[in-house]
């Protein structure tokens with residue numbers, strides 16, 4: 181019989197009397213375990229071996245577990261120190277015992293809570309007692325931990341202690357599949373009749389192609405159904421993938437991309453947007469101010485003057501300003517931008533890429549920073565999809581139509597609009613979409629038509645409609661997760677990030 185090389189080697193190393201594990205066969209054949217596994221499945225298919233599988237549980241002590249195995253569990257150290265100073269007879273002050281037990285930091289709390297749980301004594305009013313009936317050497321958790329730290333097998337260990345140790349984070353449990361091979365009768369027969377290594381080719385090379393040899397050689401068969409180790413390669417984060425897709429969609433709709441600083445002067449972030457300097461969003465509660473440097477060096481003097489005038493007096497004949505103080509120093513203060521509308525102000529002012537003639541369309545997909553409280557729908561930083569269209573005679577229908585067109589590209593066709601207020605837009609609308617699993621309305625953006633009080637100082641004399649949409653919220657509607665922390669930070673849902681299929 182002819183067999184591929186690895187199969188021939190494994191068949192020869194296998195036995196009919198004794199099941200052998202993949203690891204044992206790998207050692208015997210000097211082949212990598214993956215190769216042996218592949219060969220095993222091939223041989224099994226040919227009926228030459230049987231492969232049995234069982235799941236083996238492994239329990240390994242964590243770093244903290246190893247430390248306690250060496251130094252003793254904190255509650256045991258506490259018990260011994262307490263007994264040593266006579267807490268078996270009468271209560272002794274806690275401070276004295278903690279010091280003698282050489283416990284510090286988190287270990288103190290760990291010691292106290294487990295001491296109480298295990299009934300080693302009482303802890304009351306700053307004093308501790310030790311129950312003399314306790315046998316510290318018999319502590320089942322300590323014995324189980326010691327045995328594991330010495331490399332002992334899991335079978336035969338006390339299940340309850342194992343669970344307690346796992347809850348305490350002192351051991352990790354994992355499962356591995358162990359496969360064992362035994363020769364079948366057909367396998368024994370094949371070996372007796374003699375097995376030859378088949379000259380099969382595992383890989384098609386350029387040389388085989390150019391020489392024409394590929395026509396005559398025998399190719400090794402792949403077993404695509406075999407179990408293989410899962411390789412978790414790196415991949416682009418779904419948020420980043422969607423950001424790229426958003427950019428593509430907007431470019432497809434005729435928009436150009438804006439760029440600009442994450443840290444900017446309040447002037448560009450707020451004052452240019454006709455945000456009064458005493459607006460609640462401008463207090464230190466809401467913004468991340470910069471400590472060094474604290475202020476921008478330069479602002480365009482003509483624009484500063486025009487913006488100040490709009491704030492003080494308003495714009496147009498019936499214009500009303502805020503009649504409140506306006507201070508250039510305040511406007512020059514630097515902060516992490518709370519929205520990317522700072523970029524829109526910069527571009528509209530003509531100070532980024534020169535004066536712009538209508539029609540124009542611009543966007544950015546960039547990070548913004550807000551001093552919010554973290555919750556399932558709020559982060560301290562998120563990506564905003566900023567955009568604006570400059571043209572003559574724009575209306576709310578244009579704004580809504582643009583959103584319908586944009587969101588439809590992401591499968592979102594049930595947008596809802598709600599009147600809103602922004603100091604810099606009139607009218608203003610919040611946008612909502614329906615969460616695919618909870619059915620709740622989720623706010624996904626804010627928009628409006630820029631007011632003359634904003635546009636006139638910037639030197640723009642036609643209509644501009646604009647918006648800021650949350651990329652993470654768009655993602656929630658697309659992929660159905662409910663907590664924004666599933667995709668950001670240390671609590672993120674790795675399975676979601678690995679397995680979400682991104683469709684274009």
Ligand code: PHE
Pocket residue numbers: 518519520521602605626627628646647648649
């Ligand atoms: N700056 C607004 C926000 O962050 C979004 C917006 C931009 C609204 C432009 C209207 C016009 O919520």
